[in-house]
Amino acid sequence: MKKRWIFAAVAMLVAVTVQANDDVAGQTRNEEATELAKKLANPLAALISVPIQANYDENIGSGEDGSIWRINIQPVIPISLNDDWNLISRTILPVIDQSDVPEKGSGESGLGDVVQSLFFSPKEPTANGWILGAGPVLLLPTATDDALGAEKWGLGPTTVALKQAGPWTAGGLFNHIWTVTGDSNRSEVNATFIQPFLAYVTSTKTTLGLNLESTYDWTAEEWSVPVNLTVLQMFKVGSQLFQLGGGIRYWADSPENGPDGWGARIQLTFMFPK
Numbered sequence: 001m002k003k004r005w006i007f008a009a010v011a012m013l014v015a016v017t018v019q020a021n022d023d024v025a026g027q028t029r030n031e032e033a034t035e036l037a038k039k040l041a042n043p044l045a046a047l048i049s050v051p052i053q054a055n056y057d058e059n060i061g062s063g064e065d066g067s068i069w070r071i072n073i074q075p076v077i078p079i080s081l082n083d084d085w086n087l088i089s090r091t092i093l094p095v096i097d098q099s100d101v102p103e104k105g106s107g108e109s110g111l112g113d114v115v116q117s118l119f120f121s122p123k124e125p126t127a128n129g130w131i132l133g134a135g136p137v138l139l140l141p142t143a144t145d146d147a148l149g150a151e152k153w154g155l156g157p158t159t160v161a162l163k164q165a166g167p168w169t170a171g172g173l174f175n176h177i178w179t180v181t182g183d184s185n186r187s188e189v190n191a192t193f194i195q196p197f198l199a200y201v202t203s204t205k206t207t208l209g210l211n212l213e214s215t216y217d218w219t220a221e222e223w224s225v226p227v228n229l230t231v232l233q234m235f236k237v238g239s240q241l242f243q244l245g246g247g248i249r250y251w252a253d254s255p256e257n258g259p260d261g262w263g264a265r266i267q268l269t270f271m272f273p274k
Contacts, residue, residue, distance in 0.1 A: 033205050036273055037234050040243055041169040041199040041207055043160050044088050044121045044133045046078040048272040055249070057226075057259035064260065066101035070094050070112070081120075088119040088133060096148050102257065110144030117158045117175065125163075134159040137175040139189060141182060152182030154189045162197075169199040190218040205234040207243070212252075222255040228265060241271040 039045035053072045060066030072094050079087040094112035101107060119133030126132065137158040143149025154177040162171025173195040179188045197211035209230040216223050230247030246266040251259050 033234065034201065036241065036271065037201045037205045037207055037243075038164060038167075038169065039273075040232075040234070040269065040271070041201065041209070042131065042162060042164060043076075043090065043171075043173060044086070044119060044131055044162070046080070046086055046123070046274075048075075048077055049269055050075045050272075051243075051267055051269040053265060053267045055263060055265050057249070057251070057263040059260035060098075060101050061103060061257050063104060065104045066099060068096065068098040068101060068259070070096050080123075084123055086121045086123055087135075088121055090117040090119070091115070093142075098148075102147075108145045108147045110148055112143050113149040114140040114142045115177075116140060119158065119160060121160075129163050129165070131162050131164065131171075132160070137177060139177050146186075150182070150189050151186045152189045153180045154178060155180050167201045169201075170197070172196040188219050192216045192218070207232045207234070207245075209247070217255070220255060222258075223253040224251075224255060224258060225253040226251050226259075226263065230265060230267070232267060232269075234271075241273065243267075243269040243271065 036047070039047040040049065051072075051074045053074060055070045055072070056067070057070075058067040060068060072092050074090065074092050077089040079089065081087055092115040095110075096112045097109040099107040116138045118135040120135050121131070121133035135158060137156050139150070139152065139154030141149055141151050141153060143151070156175060156177040158173070158175035160171065160173045162169060174193065176192045178190055192215065194214045195211055197209065199207055199209045201207050209228070209232065211228050212225060213228065214223065214225045226249045228247060228249045230245060232243050232245035234241065234243045236242070244267070246264065249263040249265055251261060251263065254260060
């Protein structure tokens, strides 16, 4: 019952946002609206935004009784360093509510661990059109319950490379995090994250997206590979720009006792263009 309700809500949300916002170009000049929609598809764009992303997954645990809501608050803040370079701060703060995880009858709610990425990015693409960024990524043990985080400080490199051509954006994000210090009784963090992504912006500023959020845990020797399909619509309320939508996710691979089958995503983004 819960699963049907989640997918019905996502379908309704996508349908409403796509239908109700064909007038975006009338509220903002068409060229500016198109550019803003493309910036949202670009992780290195000089655009302040605050995506709030709710992910639902289920069939977790040995009896597949568990489910998780993970709400990621993800502020993106670009900082101009000089005429040639930006520093892009991307933060992921998870708020987690899990039921019957790791076993039936248990469950926790609270903050998870923060992942903080900093990308040094040239303001202009390369001669071949590549938009590039690289820098450090940090894992901060901010979880309010030991079941919601790794209880480790982590550090590693991160990089993004992408191209934008017409309505298309294609690229990938990579990072790797190793343990620096933390609770010696907990498993070491040694994880690679790979996120290839593809997005298409329509004439009504609807963004159709596909990405894989693949993580390989070198300590446990296990993959987590959710495939996400999303539909996001840009719109305006008064002077405030938003992007709203959702989609479905399918777990192509997951750790033992991890999520299985289908999940759902709902996303609202606050936009603050200069």
